[in-house]
Amino acid sequence: MSAVTCVDLCKTYRQGEVDIKALDHVSIEIDKGGFVCLSAPSGGGKTTLLNAIGGLDRPDSGEVIINGRRIDNLPKGELAELRLRQIGFVFQAFNLIPVLTARENIEFVMQVQGVPAAERRQRAVEILEEVGLAGLEDRRPADMSGGQQQRVAVARAIVSRPALVLADEPTANLDSKTADGLMELFRELNEHHNTTFVIATHDKRVMSYAKRLVRMLDGRIVDDINQDAA
Amino acid sequence: MHMFVVLARLAWRNLWRNHRRTLIMLAAITLGVWAMIFMTALMRGMVSQMIADGISALPGHVQVHHPDYRDDPSIANLIPRSDTELSARFVDAGFVKWSSRVRVPAVITSEYESRGVTLLGIDPDSERDLTFVDYDAVEGRFLSASDDSGVVIGKKLAATLNTEIGKRVVLMSQDPDNDIADRGFRVIGLFEANVQSFEENYLFAGKATVQKMLRIGDQVSEFVVLGEDYRDVDAEFEKVLQLVDGNVEVKRWFELDPYLGTMLGVMDGFVLVWIVVIFLALSFGLVNTLVMAVFERVREIGLMLALGMKPINILGQIIIESLLLLAIGLALGSALAWATVQPIKDGIDVSIVSEGMDMWGMSSVLYPELLLSDVVLANVVVLVLGFLASLSPAWRASRYEPIEAITKV
Numbered sequence: 001m002s003a004v005t006c007v008d009l010c011k012t013y014r015q016g017e018v019d020i021k022a023l024d025h026v027s028i029e030i031d032k033g034g035f036v037c038l039s040a041p042s043g044g045g046k047t048t049l050l051n052a053i054g055g056l057d058r059p060d061s062g063e064v065i066i067n068g069r070r071i072d073n074l075p076k077g078e079l080a081e082l083r084l085r086q087i088g089f090v091f092q093a094f095n096l097i098p099v100l101t102a103r104e105n106i107e108f109v110m111q112v113q114g115v116p117a118a119e120r121r122q123r124a125v126e127i128l129e130e131v132g133l134a135g136l137e138d139r140r141p142a143d144m145s146g147g148q149q150q151r152v153a154v155a156r157a158i159v160s161r162p163a164l165v166l167a168d169e170p171t172a173n174l175d176s177k178t179a180d181g182l183m184e185l186f187r188e189l190n191e192h193h194n195t196t197f198v199i200a201t202h203d204k205r206v207m208s209y210a211k212r213l214v215r216m217l218d219g220r221i222v223d224d225i226n227q228d229a230a
Numbered sequence: 231m232h233m234f235v236v237l238a239r240l241a242w243r244n245l246w247r248n249h250r251r252t253l254i255m256l257a258a259i260t261l262g263v264w265a266m267i268f269m270t271a272l273m274r275g276m277v278s279q280m281i282a283d284g285i286s287a288l289p290g291h292v293q294v295h296h297p298d299y300r301d302d303p304s305i306a307n308l309i310p311r312s313d314t315e316l317s318a319r320f321v322d323a324g325f326v327k328w329s330s331r332v333r334v335p336a337v338i339t340s341e342y343e344s345r346g347v348t349l350l351g352i353d354p355d356s357e358r359d360l361t362f363v364d365y366d367a368v369e370g371r372f373l374s375a376s377d378d379s380g381v382v383i384g385k386k387l388a389a390t391l392n393t394e395i396g397k398r399v400v401l402m403s404q405d406p407d408n409d410i411a412d413r414g415f416r417v418i419g420l421f422e423a424n425v426q427s428f429e430e431n432y433l434f435a436g437k438a439t440v441q442k443m444l445r446i447g448d449q450v451s452e453f454v455v456l457g458e459d460y461r462d463v464d465a466e467f468e469k470v471l472q473l474v475d476g477n478v479e480v481k482r483w484f485e486l487d488p489y490l491g492t493m494l495g496v497m498d499g500f501v502l503v504w505i506v507v508i509f510l511a512l513s514f515g516l517v518n519t520l521v522m523a524v525f526e527r528v529r530e531i532g533l534m535l536a537l538g539m540k541p542i543n544i545l546g547q548i549i550i551e552s553l554l555l556l557a558i559g560l561a562l563g564s565a566l567a568w569a570t571v572q573p574i575k576d577g578i579d580v581s582i583v584s585e586g587m588d589m590w591g592m593s594s595v596l597y598p599e600l601l602l603s604d605v606v607l608a609n610v611v612v613l614v615l616g617f618l619a620s621l622s623p624a625w626r627a628s629r630y631e632p633i634e635a636i637t638k639v
Binding site for chain 2: 051054056057076077080081082083084085089091095096097098099100104108109111112113114156
């Protein structure tokens, strides 16, 4: 079964008097354990597609199916539940809740999921170590660098081992060394835990880690390359 | 439960992310709640004192009279039963504070002046706990027995009559046959009262002496019972109803003086209106604070929604935030009100405006009355209305589309 199936997705935004086609009859299927990069210039539709897959935005037409379940017509509450249980998100910016510490930010999703406190704490500390932030558990976002914040966001996205991780420009605020470290971590999780990754980026280094590279332009898929085979 | 813990933690932290705004709002709520409770305590004290003074003029929470006595409180309308027989029933019933009196209009004459007064023929032993006169504070002495031949009058009346202790005065009224009944009395004591009009209008003589003067045998004008709390006299009322029979009327104090009774009812309503009015002023600040708090956290709320938090939880978080703010303000305001009432609970001297107070039947010392029920009412009203006021910003926050909120600049 595919992790993600999008069938004939269309999404149009109105900007002033102009209609902008963000998604123009997009269809794509991503297997479980896939590591896919969506690449497009700004306004190419990659973020819109990512948001549609994550149930954050509804397409005007077409179907989005996650792990065999159609989600584009689900009510808000069920979509929230799906995101909570099955999908990890990493956004480009404003990723963390400012009033919570690094550890509390990571625990946040697990806490909403109802994971017991002791288990939550242990997993949060372990994942912080894994992303290289051991010792920064009690820092609040305002006291961390952009890179550290992004790693906390990644840790939060993967800590509850979701089947699917959606990342929008995850390395945008990171230096090259940290970005490489992060991508290594993504690949490791992908290979060892069979987590499916869909990453929207125009960072060539990030693209080089992808097993599959999907290029978009003006809301359409124009290229779909299996990089592992290449 | 775990969700509540998450929401409460977020709400608490969010509350303190803008210290200054929260502290200003807390100060406003504290001050508002203090004003609600403190001013209510003053008003309650004023009304209670007015009622207490009114009741002490009646006096008694439950009273038994001839059915026509209230229309014509004269000798013609005495209780048509023997005082001895009815008194025995009251004793058997276990009443602690009760008395029977002769209470008739009369004229008092000194060698200089005459005045119309209310003559109270009393038994000083049973009257001690009921009357507004403090026996020990009487200048001269109070009546010693029911057959005491002296009379105790107010200082103001003494001044009007130009008389003093030791001098004789003549009391004149009517007997049941409408003949003049009069007798000379020696002034044995002068009393002071909180309400000046009491000093002018009431005088005390022994019950047996007055009965003899009026030639009414063993009859009296009224039986009175004092309960523990003037707000709740139903138990005494029912008990007295069981005791008396025949052609008599049993009334509670608020039926005897509808003005006082209505005053108490109006006061309860006024307290609620007062609390609501203050809250309405407060609510503008509260809603504004919450709206601002939501507005500056749009992206954060979008993030939480994107991560899987349900809209209902966002709603809950904002409401908890509001309730926490209100709860702290209520605790501080209630404590402050208590702390400011304590030093003045023994009374505030308002004698500077005593004439005005007297006009309303009030004494010149104001005793604030801090009722638990008023504190609870203020707290409940503020919490309930605060909850309602916070619904709008909370609802607004919960309706955000996650992706629009996250990308909001």
